[in-house]
Amino acid sequence: METSLAPRSLGRPGLGSDVRAFLAVVRREWTIFRRYPSWIIALFIWPLIFPMLYILTARALAGPDGSGLAIFMEMTGASDFIGYIVIGTTVWMWQNIVLWDIGFALRNEQMRGTLESNWLSPTWKFSYLLGPTGPQIVSMSMFIGITALEFGLMFGVRLNGSVWMILLMMLAAIPSIYGLGFAFASLIITVKEANAFVFLVRGLVMIFCGITFPISLLPGWMQSIAKWLPQTYLIHGMRAAAFSKAGIAELLPDLIPLLLFGAFWLVVGYSAFLWMERRARRTGAIGQY
């Protein structure tokens, strides 16, 4: 019986070759990420400056004597207005970055001219989307960790709650955040110029999910919309996990909708991908710039 240690060829597709293709995509994305060092600088700067705009505006609204802060804290139940704002803005940045990175993963390949040839290979097509997700999750974890470090060191933001509960909320959010990214990636291949759609989705999160304010301040119709956005539950749950002693029982009202939305968006994302793939084969859209 002939044995071979040679890697399984893509000419004989199977689980092994699909995994190898997936890992190749992961390695490619990581190499591209490291090629432009300025992105790493952004990793340290954006966690600080984006929330800073809202924090400084909050400072101005609070007034020279800080009297407005007492009103804000009473309305939000927050003990730390900086931490309150940082959590909301960080969740927004997470969704925004995923929409650009994962959402444009296929489109970027199309613009580079490599998508068509990749599509012709007998590779599991979804690995082209799934592959960038790995390095993306790693870089986002670094991003969130750096955010916590910077605001902890520079502004004294302290997490009174449990780090494990925060991690649990973030894990529960991954399916919905990345599922939305997969759906976007498929839509963008069809629509081609999709910046406006990214702006729309991240705009919805910005307006309705309470990134800098409690959603109780929204009019009734806006609160109804907020309930249909998974980021609303993520922001609320992370604030509870970070600044109170909330355990799993207290977080369930946020965890359950988050997980349900996650399942929904993963199904939508994968279905959109399959639809796009079928359509692309029929219309030749993959090769169109």
Place this chain on the structure above:
Amino acid sequence: MEIASLSQPSLKTQLRAVFVIARKDWKVFWRYPLNAVSNVFQPIIWITPVYFMGKAFSTNGQALGFAAYSGTGDYMSFILLGTVLSNFILTVFWGMGYALKQDMDAGVLESNWLTPVSRLLILVGRTLTSLLTTAITSLIMLIIAGALFGFKPTGNTLAAFLTAIPMLIGLYGFGFAFAGVVLLMREANTLIDVSSFLVQGLSGTSFPVQSLPAWLAPIALALPLTYGLDAVRGWLLNTQTILPLKVEIALLIVFMFVMLWFGSWVFYRVERRVRTLGTLGQH
């Protein structure tokens, strides 16, 4: 009538080249009409969290804390004005540096550079359409946002407009220097994104710079845009300005000349270096 050729450069041919660049950008812009819609609604989306956050700091609808810093409790009019001006700031930052990056990626920068058109005029041409479309979309944005959040300018509109002119021209100096850095670094997004965000933020587009912590205030006060924004608000909303209005306008005029000279100098130095290195065609 014979059209003067670029092979006989003159003011007429240079301006014709600028017009051609602007016309090309105009066509490209309207090729994606959704972007125009997005330009109207994006600023409104960005300031909506501030509107609701302001309500969380207000008593009986009055932002008293904000009024103590700025002289007005009407924080949304304050922020809307800042937003309109920051649209123009972004136009110049993105219009120049990003335009070069786009040309690099498309592979046309080198051939454009070989034409007998002034490099600075190429950059200016790349911003003309953006300035016009920004003016249109900002006006529409102001009307819609005014209806949603309230916008009550009670002061001198003409004086405010005239005050903004030296500020915008001085911004071009920033833009020239930035464009030079983009030529050198070849990757523009992060640099322009971060820089424009910081400059906008620290010059007081969303809050009075008087509220900044002591360690940030010197940076804000060193930015000419701070005085531009402050003066325009002083004219339109009768807010208390950092310096007397006449002093701020004089500062803006001085900065205009200084930034134009400095930005051009940086650009030409960098451009000469890039041509020496032969990296103009690389991205």
